[in-house]
Amino acid sequence: MNKIKKAAFGVLIAGLAFGFSAFTTIKKRSVYYYYQINNPYGAPNSPSGYAYYSGDRCEPGGNLCSSQWDIGTNTPPATDGQSLPSTGVTFQSGSVINGHFE
């Protein structure tokens, strides 16, 4: 492979990697981290007790700090402390972060 072909292939690889990453990240835009602030011993997939916070608010210790929820067509959370809607939301399995809300 000559140098021009190598560079062209490099551009292709770079574009595909960037595009794939952007696609998978944007696809997850209706998925948000919600923090369990009221019911740390409850089932992680039960929507009660969860609230939205924009930053990373977990601290070590405990089994349920936050998990990801797909809020579907619900309005995206705009402010910290907003509760997870009780309907139209889907728990994302394997997304539980251990710890506890700060």
Place this chain on the structure above:
Amino acid sequence: MQITLNKQPGLHISAKTREIIVDITVYLFIILFMYTAASKILTVKAFASTLAKSPLIGSYNMIVAYAVPIIEIIISIVLIFPLVRKVGLYASLLLMTAFTAYLSYMVLSGSKLPCHCGGVISTMTWQQHIWFNLGFVALAIIGLTISRKKK
């Protein structure tokens, strides 16, 4: 009695094989950097808030949150061009070493570890991240060693 010492030949790798190994190394770095840079840029607020919790970064979180993906994209661009890819490999080695040193410091110092890893390869634990990064450090060293032998 005469003893003849035959010099053991080193591991012989043909020039073509070396070239292929260096090419694969370069493409793997391009994939890694472009994939992670896109993810970091598109979730820059979450990435910055995670960095804000780090005792080493703290209030510089916004600068670092933008600087890291920009540096990754620049290195990827340098790696694309065969004439300067060696410079890109050195930069990749430096960046991966810096990432590994930061992760190792965070794990070994007993600092409170932020729970989310900036949305990038986020299913890995911090320890797994260190091993992953060390793999890429080794890959950069192999690439550089082989490209040096090419001449």
